[in-house]
Amino acid sequence: MAAKVETLETVDSVTGDYKYGFVTDIESEMAPRGLGEDTVRFISEKKREPGWLLEWRLRAYRAWTKMSAPEWANVHYPPIDYQDIYYYAAPKKKGGPKSLDEVDPELLRTYERLGIPIREREALAGIAVDAVFDSVSVATTFRGKLAEMGVIFSSMSEAVHEQPELVRKYLGSVVPYSDNFDATLNSAVFSDGTFVYVPPGVRCPMELSTYFRINAAKTGQFERTLIIADAGSYVSYLEGCTAPMRDENQLHAAVVELVALDDAEIKYSTVQNWYPGDKNGKGGIYNFVTKRGACRGRNSKISWTQVETGSAITWKYPSCILQGDNSVGEFYSVAVTNNRQQADTGTKMIHIGRNTRSRIISKGISTGHGQNTYRGLVRVLAGAEGAHNYTQCDSLLIGDKCGAHTVPYIEVKNPTARVEHEATTSKISDDQLFYCRQRGLNAEDSVTLIVNGFCRQVLQQLPMEFAVEAQKLLGVSLEGSVG
């Protein structure tokens, strides 16, 4: 209820300019422009990485030079010049900060402007924030409390040094370095990211949250996230993004790997609000992300929830490999494309174990000249006795210049499997708008209300604070869609 009011207020208050568009002036320490083995060595050396990791990066780099960018997605953009990108930028700082007091005040002000008061969140929201500014983690909170329970929540760079066995065992075990063009590039040049390990039987006492932010000009952002839930554990992870306004397209090629062992559960929620470009499609982030979770253990569960409102181009398919018997994969998605935005997003559910179950709920909303594609694969392998998938894909069109596309792939190799697929396409009707307006809502608030209703099944999967943020974002993203 309160969220609703806030949504409406937000719509009122936003004038159409990207709300989070500003640039923080912090000197970056950059790798030379362009990509070669030198760049990979530079990054690895900067981070004082062990030899095995450098070797892994180099293998990825060499594989990448033989690959080409995928062309099957329903998105269109000029070719990216990978030699015209800076692959590493870190805020200049000697030694890591031990507490917020040591963090560059300019950074803290940036967070304030973004509406992420870390101190308040610490105290009020009970969220531990591992804030990624550019590529290096600069603020990590609540680690003490988590450490008492044995939960490791750190930057990937730190984990490489402090948890070498875990990192070595699991890094690339879900998304191999040679997986796909963008993931392979990430493997070669990933700068930092988040590492989470939840020990057996531990229920992580708080939502873990990282705010990503792309800042330095022409710096590709290559985050690497690895979350491991050991037997019988539970963790909920929140990822939220905003970015400053930029003229040039920025590449973001992140990799997220999740591993759930026996009886473990991982809930991964994303609210993605990167700069989508202006009304004519100028600028905006290219969001080419590989997210995949492995339900390795029996009765394990991985649940992806995403609200994608930003980026000029979104290309991502958070997936589940259901290896363990009785394991469960879920994908809940809202994707909004306005103006010239393009999204090609969906999931892959790979049923390997017996009695594995998956559920896909996808809500695509297109307005302006936006193009929205759901692309999903449900694959049931021969051994997946009793597997069950339910897929529901709904598209909502606002206006007559946008597009919605649904591309489901279903491959079933076991006769006992049940696979259900439902899809709908609808428009906001004049009757609905008139009804809302006759009750006193203006046209934009009416659309926001109707769209929030359309997305309800997904939004209710989000943790409370995130649901509020997501509703606000929907309102802001739909700005200008009527009238």
Place this chain on the structure above:
Amino acid sequence: MLEIRNLHARVDGKDILRGLTLSVNAGEVHALMGPNGSGKSTLAYLIAGRAGYERTDGEILYQGRDLLAMNVEERAREGVFLGFQYPVEIPGVSALTFLKSSVNAVRKHRGLAEYDAMEFLKVVREKAKQLDMPDGLLQRPVNVGFSGGEKKRHEIFQMALLEPTLALLDETDSGLDIDALRVVASGINRLRDPSRAILVITHYQRLLDYVVPDRIHVMAQGRLVKSGDKTLAAELEKTGYAGLGAAA
């Protein structure tokens, strides 16, 4: 309150209203009757501001102001309420959320503080009790899976919450069984108020057994052909519209 003068209007290029004149004062309940196609609903939509309904001549004054110069939501916020003949479904949005957004939009416009979730819940519970509105209905998505009777009761409930100055009820009695009709009628009667004008559009006189109007108007071919007091309903009952020269 409502002053309609020589109103002509057109829908899809077809002339529907042809010189309708009608005035309703605060504190009065008027019934507008007439056969199908006589223009009753067109009048309601025109007053509420639905797109596609075009005034070609005449005027509508609401509290002395030019109503047609205001957009849909302005009219609503200024106190014009339309009870829909076919209430619209809004999947995924609970009736409670919808009502709160609506009530707060109106309150904001009137310079009143918006209700927070707790305050609103209190107000709603109070009203629900008065109107015998089942609580569970408000938790469900707006009009989705509502029975005909539930939809109409929901409309009356919205009217009670929004406290309009001019209420138009478009065939609110259609499709109701006798029990639902009684409930809806008592909801309307409860809202009779010296500061409020109510225009009930109906096909049948049976609603008027429960909601006794101050005036009854019979409409045919886009204008009023007869007006009278409540006894006109009984007359109509005997002669039908044809007897009044009002056949379609």
